[in-house]
């Protein structure tokens with residue numbers, strides 16, 4: 001059963017492609033950013049610890065994210081595979097994930113690496129709208145009326161999508177997360193996509209690579 005990782009900078013389109021892949025395979029999407037935002041909103045202990053990092057566009061400390069992902073991966077709905085979005089984001093997280101999966105005799109099946117230049121990322125982030133209820137992400141041009149086509153909720157802009165924080169997140173990605181490209185390339189499980197093209201073209205290539 002597929003264990004897939006979507007790797008790429010903020011704004012590259014991970015959540016857009018995640019929705020289609022998880023539907024095709026009937027597997028859950030596990031997005032650490034969504035889990036953290038949910039904890040922030042509910043003001044849980046984890047939310048309180050993560051808040052300043054998330055709002056500043058910094059990475060939440062490894063030990064917090066690793067603990068939360070291990071808990072999530074132990075839930076029943078992960079038995080038939082899953083898609084990871086936004087985790088791992090550091091080499092420590094990647095090594096820890098490998099060790100955790102090795103213990104159960106498995107590992108990631110493939111890493112879909114979405115690549116796009118910085119101007120594209122900045123552009124997409126500034127035009128991103130999120131449904132607070134179902135977490136779906138849209139481009140402002142797709143939803144000019146500002147409501148979620150799925151559940152009717154009013155769409156909002158993520159706080160950390162504001163220009164300055166978005167720049168910071170891209171910088172943090174380049175420093176801390178980009179090294180994972182070589183990490184997974186060396187393992188022979190990385191497939192790269194030019195994600196600067198339109199969604200349908202990229203999705204068609206992803207489908208082909210996954211045999212969906």
Ligand code: AMP
Pocket residue numbers: 010032033034036053054055057058059060061062065085086087088089090093160169
């Ligand atoms: P995302 O929705 O994936 O862009 O994540 C939003 C924010 O949550 C990031 O800017 C980080 O502050 C935090 N975050 C999400 N995933 C991780 C992770 N794997 N490691 C550290 N921080 C994370």
